[in-house]
Amino acid sequence: MARAIWSGYINFGLVSVPVGLYSATQEHEIDFHQFQKGTSDRIRYKRVNERTGREVPYEKIVKGHDVGGGEYVIVEPAELDDIAPGKSRSLEIDTFVDLDDIDPMHFQKSYYLAPSDSDNASSYALLRDALAKTNRAGIAKFVMRGKEYLAAIRSDKQVLVLETMFFADEIRDPDEELGSLPRKSGAGKQLSMAVDLIEAMSGEWKPAAYKDTYTERVKELVKSKHQGKEIVYSEEEPQATNPTDLVAALRASVEQARKTRSSRAKKKTAAKKKTTKKTAA
Numbered sequence: 001m002a003r004a005i006w007s008g009y010i011n012f013g014l015v016s017v018p019v020g021l022y023s024a025t026q027e028h029e030i031d032f033h034q035f036q037k038g039t040s041d042r043i044r045y046k047r048v049n050e051r052t053g054r055e056v057p058y059e060k061i062v063k064g065h066d067v068g069g070g071e072y073v074i075v076e077p078a079e080l081d082d083i084a085p086g087k088s089r090s091l092e093i094d095t096f097v098d099l100d101d102i103d104p105m106h107f108q109k110s111y112y113l114a115p116s117d118s119d120n121a122s123s124y125a126l127l128r129d130a131l132a133k134t135n136r137a138g139i140a141k142f143v144m145r146g147k148e149y150l151a152a153i154r155s156d157k158q159v160l161v162l163e164t165m166f167f168a169d170e171i172r173d174p175d176e177e178l179g180s181l182p183r184k185s186g187a188g189k190q191l192s193m194a195v196d197l198i199e200a201m202s203g204e205w206k207p208a209a210y211k212d213t214y215t216e217r218v219k220e221l222v223k224s225k226h227q228g229k230e231i232v233y234s235e236e237e238p239q240a241t242n243p244t245d246l247v248a249a250l251r252a253s254v255e256q257a258r259k260t261r262s263s264r265a266k267k268k269t270a271a272k273k274k275t276t277k278k279t280a281a
Helices: 077-083 118-134 174-178 188-200 213-226 243-280
Strands: 006-012 015-023 063-068 071-075 090-098 107-115 136-144 147-156 159-165
Touching (some): 006 136, 015 118, 107 118
Parallel strands (some): 006 090
Antiparallel strands (some): 107 159, 147 159
């Protein structure tokens, strides 16, 4: 079993449930080391005192905040621990909100919550099932690894999931970041055809159907280079559709999407008939 990266209590009302926090996701990117070009010499990073040029052990490093004018306020790790809210290892839920009301922009990273012991498993199950029945998420704050997080606790089948979230002031205003954006489209025919295209391309969400093809290509590249082979990928970059060709492009896209959808439906029906015949036999 995996090891909890944080442990504490979910508190809601007068109920406390001991839980452990576990990573729910993992990235599968390829690890690369750094080398000096043309050599097999590894590049290493060291923590060096900029005045003396000597390497400094990690345990002798403290944090300092720049207050301007070349002046820094040094803060010890113990001081950060002393002021951390929730030192009692608490996930204090202060409100429950409709899960559909949370803008996905706020979600940061997903974790699993599991009961810390079998004696309190029933309390864990009670919260999980109540959240599922009401389609609510518990909003809480907690401290992990020297940082305070806003979190949403929701039910996902048999497990409670904790989503760390961005605070409101951490989300950038698109008008300030991007400048002027297009106003509401006024082209009725184009909008209608765009809606038709979306409907024709609509389907069920099947996460397993999507694979990280870039990572697979990187693995293939590394393997081929190790074998002395060379791989060349030639893919044309997409070009922006000319506004005068937009209607024609939409019409052709709708027809293509409908043909693809019809073909998939026929294959699905044929597969069902085949399965039915096997079952009957």
